[in-house]
Amino acid sequence: xxxxxxxxxxxxxxxxSNVDAGLAQQLGLKPGIRSLGLLTATIxxxxxxxxxxxxxxxxxxxxxxxxxxxxSSHASGPLSGxxxxxxxxxxxxxxxxxxxxxxxxxxxxACFYSxxxxxxxxxxxxxxxxxxxxxxxxxxxxxxxxLAYLIAPPLEAVFGIDAALKAADVRMCQFYGPPTETNFGGxxxxxxxxxxxxxxxxxxxxxxxxxxxxxKFG
Numbered sequence: 126x127x128x129x130x131x132x133x134x135x136x137x138x139x140x141x142s143n144v145d146a147g148l149a150q151q152l153g154l155k156p157g158i159r160s161l162g163l164l165t166a167t168i169x170x171x172x173x174x175x176x177x178x179x180x181x182x183x184x185x186x187x188x189x190x191x192x193x194x195x196x197s198s199h200a201s202g203p204l205s206g207x208x209x210x211x212x213x214x215x216x217x218x219x220x221x222x223x224x225x226x227x228x229x230x231x232x233x234x235a236c237f238y239s240x241x242x243x244x245x246x247x248x249x250x251x252x253x254x255x256x257x258x259x260x261x262x263x264x265x266x267x268x269x270x271x272l273a274y275l276i277a278p279p280l281e282a283v284f285g286i287d288a289a290l291k292a293a294d295v296r297m298c299q300f301y302g303p304p305t306e307t308n309f310g311g312x313x314x315x316x317x318x319x320x321x322x323x324x325x326x327x328x329x330x331x332x333x334x335x336x337x338x339x340x341k342f343g
Contacts, residue, residue, distance in 0.1 A: 128238035128333065131247055133171035133231040137204040138224055139163045142217045152188050158213035161188070162220035164227060165206045167197045168237060169307055170249050170276050172208035173260065175230035179223035180257035185214040187259040196307040207307055235274075238329070240336040248285070248332045249276035249311070250325040254318050264298035264313045272298070273314040273321040275328045279303035281335045282310030285328040292327030293320040 141161040144154065152161075162185070166172040169192040176187050189211035193200065196207040210227070214220045240246040253260065253272045261268040273295065277285055282303055290297065295316035303310030314324050 128240060128248075128329075129244075131168070131237040131239050131244055133166045133168035133175070133208075133236070134206075135228050135231055136165045136167060136206045137163075138165075138228075140217050140220050140224070144213075152211070152213075154188055154213055155186075157215055158186070158188065160214050160217045160220045162212045162214075162224045164210045164212075164224060165204055166208045166210075166231060167206040169193075169196075169208035170251075170274065170309075170311075171231055171235050171237070172210055172227075173263075174235045174251060174253065174274060175227035176210040176212055176223075177253070177257040177260040178230045178234070179212050179227045180259050181255070182226035183214065183222035184219045185212040185223035187211070188213040190259070192306040194306050237276075240333060246278070246336055248278075248281065248329060249274060250329040250332075252318070252321045252325050260313070264315060266298060266315050270315055271318040271321045273316075273325045273328070274311075275314065275325060276301070276309050276311035277328075277332045279308070279310050281332040282312075284335055285331040286312050286314075288331035289314060289324035289328040293323035295320050295324045 193207045212223045235251045237247040237249045251274045255269050295314040299313040301311045
């Protein structure tokens, strides 16, 4: 079957218009950040991509972002999912704009792709043509540089990352050795936009090949 999109779903959102000083201190908020936007979602890697997009579409920055252990299937509650992100800005209006941008990514932008009909075998091979302030910091690249965000189950991830690095003139910025909090693996690769696209395509092909022939040695 052809890979089918698996989209992240926002589960809960809230805006704190004027964050308490004690919470601001614990979060290490910079001076001037008075408002927070909170978001949980069903898929963590799409969530990270979405809050990075928020930093490009509004005057906000990511102040907190975490994956939950074992993923959505073992969430602590119906509104937990596998990701929480917090963005901060000077005003509630800026934060609202950032949350709207993040939700738009989940609705019609970045997504996982399913390798089986049940949606239990999936990968993420998303190219960000221009990174925002969050993912550029995570990848230790200049803001605005391209990034290939590649994630898959453990063996598929390692096999796919190797294929991606060999397929294009890209370099690895971050390696997420399996298991991550959600028991996946992968990495962040950078290069030109075309090189990142070629790397992502090679990753997807490699992961798909493993899914089709899991016990084939080479």
